[in-house]
Amino acid sequence: MPQKSVKEIKQWLAENKLSDQELQQLSEDNRKGVQLAIKQYYKKIEREKQLHDQYNEMMSYERKCYAQGKELIVGIDEVGRGPLVGPVVAAAVILDPASYFPGIDDSKKMSRQKREAFDQQIKDEAIAYSFGIIDNEMIDQVNIYQATIKAMEQAVQTLPCQPDHLLIDAMTLPHLPYSFDSIIKGDQKSVSIAAASILAKVKRDQIMSDLHQEFPNYQFDSNQGYGTKAHLEAIEQYGITPYHRKSFAPIKK
Known part of the structure; x- marks a missing residue:
């Protein structure tokens, strides 16, 4: 040469x-x-x-399902169980088996830039995806665990096609008539659940960014509603917003 x-x-x-x-x-x-x-x-x-x-x-869980003749495999995850403000958001996604997402992982382990890049690729290539969003008022009524179930079930029920199987991050959905696997740390073990965690995280971050525009003193764009020192100081100074969860400590007091 x-x-x-x-x-x-x-x-x-x-x-x-x-x-x-x-x-x-x-x-x-x-x-x-x-x-x-x-x-x-x-x-x-x-x-x-x-x-x-x-x-x-x-892809091991997905391959097992494909080998059993199941084609529409839904990954399900949620974001927002811990914050003091805003909704809990779940995502359900059916990935194309031909897609490839090298480096996909639990959304919490990713930078915002990387999450948003994956979010766009997933939306572009997925067979279907949808969201379930349960607001703070319903969370206060039914508790966060039940609200999380509602958000996940809503996400599945609003998909445009009927699933063959569900892969769920560490939860069971008792009101849905589908076979499922509940996987502890599923967002680290299943591509479909990891994809759902990314979609849910980006969706909720956008909601909190929008709330920040309405209530800039609470820094929702950076703390996503979690009880940071600055957030708690803002509550002391300005009180709570209509989006705070009144059943959560320290707001409950």
């Missing part, structure tokens, strides 16, 4: 355009820029393999 510039080599490596033989030849190139580029290339390949292996492991 005729000697190419370091810039050209980097471009080829980025586009995976080199054969094993060409890579072997490059490994004998003594230029520091080339050696660094090769090192970075192999590091990227190893990272891609790790992500692929992780994704493959997280």
Whole structure:
């Protein structure tokens, strides 16, 4: 292979355009820029393999369902059980088996930028998705556990198609007539549940960002309604909003 510039080599490596033989030849190139580029290339390949292996492991529940002839597998998760303000939001999503989301994980482990990128990809490629949203007044009436069930059931019931099976993050939904798996830490073990956790998290964050515009003193855009020091100080100074959960401590007092 005729000697190419370091810039050209980097471009080829980025586009995976080199054969094993060409890579072997490059490994004998003594230029520091080339050696660094090769090192970075192999590091990227190893990272891609790790992500692929992780994704493959997280597809185990889905593959089991597909092997049983079940096609429309719904991942379900919720966000917002702990905050002092706002709704609990659940998402239900049916992923296309052909889709690939390398690096997908529990939404809480991701940066906002990464979550929003996954959120868009999931919405673009999913067979179907929907949300269940239970407001603070209903939470106060029925308690947060029952409100979470209601949000999850609402999300499933508003899907445009009938599910074949549900994969639920650590909950059971007694009023739905579908087979299911309740998976502890499901957002770390199932691609479908992880996708639902991302959709729910982005949806609820947007709701809290909108509430921040109405009540900027409480910093809902950054604390998402959780009881941070600044949030509790704002309650002391300004009182509660119509969106605070009155059944939650310390507001209950």
